[in-house]
Amino acid sequence: MMTIYIGIHLFFLAWIIINRLFLPALPKQPKLSAEPLVSVLVPMRNEERNVKVLIKSLKNSSYDRAEFIILNDQSTDDTQGELERTIAGDDRFTILQGNKLPTGWVGKVHACHQLQQAASGDYLLFVDADVRFRPKAIEQSLALMQRKGAQLLTGFPAFDVAPFLSKLLVPMLHFVILFHLPIALANYTKFKAATAANGMWMMFEKGSYHKIGGHAAVYGSLVEDVHIAREVKAHGFKVVLANITMSVKCRMYDTNAEVWEGFLKNSYAGIGRSSIMAVGLILFYSFFYILPPFLALYGLFSGLYWWIFPYALTVAQRWYVDMVTNQRWYLSFLIPLQAAAMLAVLVGSMRKSLKKQSYSWKGRHYS
Incomplete structure (x- = not known):
């Protein structure tokens, strides 16, 4: 036995x-076939502690064809003040004020919906406020999308796990993906059940995003990232789940209660x-x-x-x-x-x- x-x-x-062999990594030296405008879209609600580090990542990005749009989703802390002080007149940034949450909508989904309405880019990169990334991360993601002919690229970042409960639960996100998800089916077929996505880092080709109905198509979902990725597949488009851990990092939680x-x-x-x-x-x-x-x-x-x-x-x-x-x-x-x-x-x-x-x-x- x-x-x-x-x-x-x-x-x-x-x-x-x-x-793991079917999980592509972001290219170390990205080669772009074109340099489209990328709209980096960040929903923020009570994120004053994350503002400085995130804005630093955005400002240090090596991809020149980018605009940065941040939505302050009715924060009750000093998110707005931190944004204004940290951005300090950089004209690549736009700060939006979030509208009241409609009945039936999940807060983050509604924030992303408002963000995309203000975007001008050919590609939409939705990024969480607690994400930090290396200067080439945007062009690395774009280069992999171009190489794979994908309409959506997503991935799970490396995790900074401070609280003890975070050390237990957060690393299991990667384990669950590599153990339970048949990545070959996820990345090379339109099979919806074999789909994983992470709302911390999702880059869409704008035309395809609008054809699936955008975030409005999953307005009431608590796992909107997975559901919107399934919509991408359902419309015949390609989703790529990538290993982004060498370029993107995230500290999801600061306390055990938050975890x-x-x-x-x-x-x-x-x-x-x-x-x-x-x-x-x-x-x-x-x-x-x-x-x-x-x-x-x-x-x-x-x-x-x-x-x-x-x-x-x-x-x-x-x-x-x-x-x-x-x-x-x-x-x-x-x-x-x-x-x-x-x-x-x-x-x-x-x-x-x-x-x-x-x-x-x-x-x-x-x-």
Whole structure:
């Protein structure tokens, strides 16, 4: 039985390594076939702590054909003041004031909808306020889109994980993609079920974006990034999920409470609010990723040393993902705790949904 269990973990490791081969990285030296105008669009709600670093990234961009449009989405902190002070008259920037959130719309989706209405670019790059990027990131993304003939490029950045709960939950985003998503289907077919996207970094060809109805087509979605990517595929356009971690970084949360609240609103919605899938994930991760360290301890004390191998192989899987996504290698040893935290937030999110309780984020509530 243990031999089969070890064999399954070896298969998981091999699968992750092979799956990663279909995830293209941003080119180190981008070569552009054309230099269209790119509109970089940033929704901001209560983001005063992120303004300075983001604006620095935008100002340092090496791509000259860009405009930067920022929407202050009815912030109650000093986001507006920080924007005005940091931008300091740079005419590449435009600051918009967000309108009242309409009934049924999700706040970020409505902010993105307003941003695209003010954009002049041939390409629209939606960027979250907590993202930082290297000077060539915009042209790298554009070059990969041109090379792949894609109408949407998206990817998950490298993550700066400060709070302890962030160290557990945030790196699992990369693991889930490389383990559960058949990336060949995601990047080389129009199969909608095999689709992943990340609203922190989404570059659209403008004409295709408008043909699918833009963000208005997913106005009520808490996982609008995935749903809008599916719309792109449904209209016959190409989506490319890329490894952007060498050029784009993000610090999603500063406190454990923020981590929990942020994952709570997306976890159950991200699996289509399927109780069956949730139960399946709970059983799967409990058996294959939470159980191994207990088997390893038993093996150490009983002399059955090969019982350590399942835990070692889970660490190897996690380490490989961390290596290719520019994450801290030592976090791989926390894979049992990471899996347990992921299941805990999934159960909490499912419980809220089944009880018809609302999710909260930045002072707004969503069902």
